[in-house]
Amino acid sequence: MSAGLDSPHLKVLLVEDNPDDAALLERHLRRNGFLPDMTRVETASAMQASLNTSLPDIVLGDYNLPNFSGPEALRLLKISGLDIPFIMLSGAVSEQTAVDSMRAGAQDYVSKQNLTRLVPAVERELKEASGRRNKLAAEVALRASEARFHHLVDAMPMGLLLNDGKGRISYANQAIARLLGRSVEDLTSGNVVVDSVCADILPAQMACTVDGISNAAPFESVCQTENGTTIDALIGVTLLNPEASSETWQFAAFVADLSLQKKSQEALRQTEKLAVAGRFAASIAHEINNPLEAITNCLYLVMQTDLPDDARGYVDLAQQELDRVSQITVQTLRFFRGSTRQGATDLRELIDTVVTLLESRLQRAQIEVVREFRTQASVVAQGGEIRQVVANLVGNAMDAMTKGGRLILRTADGVNRTTGERGVVLTVADGGSGMDQFTLDRIFEPFFSTKGITGTGLGLWISQEIVAKHSGTMRVRSKPGAGTVFRLFLPALGVVAGSESKPRTEIR
Structure with missing residues (x-):
């Protein structure tokens, strides 16, 4: 037996009607080092049943049988789709018979009168069959690997485009399709070039070929979407086959959306500006106090x-207006000099501060502020941050009440039904334009805004984060044309969960 075979055990399916010939074949295989396990069949049904029960290593078939034949057995094996070597056997071998058998798919043709070729043929076909199986397994593994790779590339959040040297796009993943607002089929139709996506991609790819480098340094640019809008993006390009000729060059372009980063940077700049403006306003208010005091004394002497x-x-009248200016400066200082530590915070005083600062805007918008203070309890909070939340909610209400109306600011005892914790409920209810369900589902997302370029989309997101940091909750109800109600729950000072005092308002 050939040293290339791993095991002498050999499962043979023999299509033969003569038991003596079968015994002769088995003895010949044994003498040559095999341990054959022979299964002999004489009909097509018996052969099919044997194939269904146990797959052989090789099939040996007699060319002529009374009720069956080698060619019929070979045809049955081919129909089954099994990759099993088949060697045709015959008592008398003609050249035409051998040629016909090989054309039909038999691996070899051996004469029963001369079995010396049988063992080498069996060894050769077993080795080739093993090679075919290994190749098939490798191909299956390769296809599975390619499928995983394509799934990975398609699922990654970064956009990917593949194009030729003329810019024609041949591949696009789902991320770039979503970013551009186009379908993958549209991008890869053969009619779309990378210039229509971003004018800087193809020049950067060509620079790779001129400079003799495969990868270009990432650069920022803008991409054009289907509806004509532009998107800030970070782009990297590479030449996939630098060894190929220019006619077969393939390039890849990686596209990362920078919109969120740009918005974050702009929001940070706006926040820094507001912080500077706040410090400046507090400084002015502080400096105004000195001349105000002198004017107040002068008016007293005049009186x-x-x-x-x-x-x-x-x-x-002058004294009244001077008192009003003095109150505004005091409230401004309180607003911008909120404590950085959590402590007892009176929501009534906090609401009055916000309303005072926004009084002129409220009057111009013809908005009547109704303050309903139904509890004396204080909350545990960082006053400056909660004041920021209230100012944001009141500012949003003012923007929604384009035709004026009533703005209700209410405090009441409450309970968090999830934790049972006692606290204070702050309600901000306006009679403005209201919001639809789509807007309600997204108002707490960062950078989502209904105010166009005038809004950063950060107010409610920051407000929710502040309330959550204070172990509170924020709920909202709204309908288009019926106004909006925000309800904040904040833990009360010195009140523990399970207190016997019945709350007057519940968070729902």
Whole structure:
């Protein structure tokens, strides 16, 4: 037996009607080092049953049988789709018979009168069959690997385009299709070039070929979407086959969406500007206090003199307006100098501060503010941050109430039904335009805004984060044309969960 075979055990399916010939074949295989396990069949049904029961290593078939034949057995094996070697046997071998058998798919043709070729043929066909099986397994593994790779590339969040030297796109993953608002089929139709996606991609790819490098340094550019809008993107390009001729060059372009990063940078710049403006406003308010005090003293001295009634009335009016200016400066200082530590916070005072600062805007918008303070409880909070939340909610309400109306600010005792914790419920209810379900589902997402270029889309997201940091909750109800109601729950100072006092409002 050939040393190339791993085992002497050999399962043979023998198509033969003569038991003596079968015994002769088995003895010949044994003498040559095999341990054959012979299964002999004489009909097509018996052969099919044997194939269904146990697959052989090789099939040996007699060319002529009374009720069956070698060619019929070979045809049955081919129909089954099994890759099993088949060697035709015959008592008398003609050249035409051998040629016909080989054309039909037999691996070899051996004469029963001369079995010396049988063992070499069996060894050769077993080795080739093993090679075919290994090749098939490798091909299956390769296809599975390619499928996993394509799935990985298609699922990755970064966009990928493949194109030729003329810019024609041959591949696009789902990420780039979503980014551009186009279908993969459209991008890979053969009619789309990378220039229509981004004018800088193809020049960067060509630079790779000129400079003799495969990968170009990533660069920022803009991509054109299907509806004509532009998207900031970070792009990297590479030449996939630098050894090929220019006619067969294949390039890849990786596209990362920078929109969120750009918005974050812009939001950070706006926040820094607001912080500077806040410090500046607080500084001005502080500096104004000194001359205000001097003017107040002067008015007091004037009031001590003899004045006509009309003049005294003017002085009283000036004093009232001066008191109003003084109140605004005090509230401004309180707003921008909130404590950085959590402590007892009176929501009534906090609401009054916000309303005072926004009073002129409220009056111009013809918005009536209704304050309903139904609890004396304080909350545990960082006053400056909660003031920021209230100011944001009131500002949003003002933007929604384009025709004026009533804005209700209410505080009441409440309970968090999830935890049972007692606290204070702050309600901000407006009679503005309201929101549809699509907007409601997204209002707490960062950078989602209904105000166009005037809105950053960060207010409610930051507000929710602040409330969550204070162990509170924020809920919203709204209908188009019926206004919006925000309800905040904040834990009360010195109240523990399970207290016997019945809450007057519940978070639902």
